[in-house]
Amino acid sequence: MIPPSETSAILLRARELAGRPVVTLGGELEAEIKDVVFQSDGGRIAGFTLRNEGLFSRARKDALPWHAVHGVGRDAVMIRDAGQLVPAEEIAPKQAARKGNVLDDRVLTDSGRELGTVIDVVLQGGAGLGVVGYEIEASAALGTAGRRVFIPLPDTVAVSGENLIVPASAAEFVSEDLSGFGAAVDEFRTRLREGRDEGAQN
Amino acid sequence: MDWWVWVILAVIVLVVLLALAVVVQRKRRRGRVIGLGGGGE
Numbered sequence: 317m318i319p320p321s322e323t324s325a326i327l328l329r330a331r332e333l334a335g336r337p338v339v340t341l342g343g344e345l346e347a348e349i350k351d352v353v354f355q356s357d358g359g360r361i362a363g364f365t366l367r368n369e370g371l372f373s374r375a376r377k378d379a380l381p382w383h384a385v386h387g388v389g390r391d392a393v394m395i396r397d398a399g400q401l402v403p404a405e406e407i408a409p410k411q412a413a414r415k416g417n418v419l420d421d422r423v424l425t426d427s428g429r430e431l432g433t434v435i436d437v438v439l440q441g442g443a444g445l446g447v448v449g450y451e452i453e454a455s456a457a458l459g460t461a462g463r464r465v466f467i468p469l470p471d472t473v474a475v476s477g478e479n480l481i482v483p484a485s486a487a488e489f490v491s492e493d494l495s496g497f498g499a500a501v502d503e504f505r506t507r508l509r510e511g512r513d514e515g516a517q518n
Numbered sequence: 519m520d521w522w523v524w525v526i527l528a529v530i531v532l533v534v535l536l537a538l539a540v541v542v543q544r545k546r547r548r549g550r551v552i553g554l555g556g557g558g559e
Contacts, residue, residue, distance in 0.1 A: 330551045331551065334549025352551045352552070371540070372539075372543060413550070417551065419548075473553060
């Protein structure tokens with residue numbers, strides 16, 4: 317389980333969370349996770365939209381803010397009690413949610429090279445759950461065309477419209493498996509920080 | 519047409535509609551990953 321306050325290097329795919337039951341510490345099943353919502357600035361998870369159980373269930377009008385999460389386990393997301401749910405508009409305003417879905421978006425470098433399309437978003441446990449990369453179906457530009465690879469992201473993620481922009485250097489830190497991806501993210505972010513520091517000194 | 523032809527056609531249409539509904543619903547249940555605020559194209 318990933319408690320929100322505990323430092324951890326666990327990596328998971330955001331889409332694995334869809335459908336995961338939301339259960340109170342009292343053992344009551346409240347809902348299922350529908351969408352994962354993150355802040356582009358910093359990549360922190362803002363919360364989750366919810367739906368009721370069942371194949372033809374509808375989206376719920378309440379949502380789960382991240383601060384109300386007790387822990388994210390392999391089989392369920394635990395919350396203290398249902399009183400901590402908030403209106404869905406507070407977590408994901410309708411218009412922003414329609415435009416902000418990153419799945420199937422194109423990933424472009426800031427130098428204009430297309431790297432692929434987003435299949436999933438990689439989250440890392442830590443002092444909160446945060447977005448650290450995309451799983452993409454690689455384009456020919458990466459030399460692994462058609463394969464699924466992981467590409468690291470900087471602290472601030474550009475999310476708007478149908479194109480997601482990443483620094484060109486991200487292509488040097490592509491990983492083919494999730495287990496080695498954490499190290500690639502750390503190296504990539506260190507490189508970006510060093511670049512910023514050098515830029516500030518000059 | 520005989521009455522049983524209409525019955526078979528109706529059953530086929532119902533099955534197709536049901537299959538479509540299940541496909542659409544499954545797609546909806548995949549969930550989205552939504553990024554809010556900041557950044558730009």
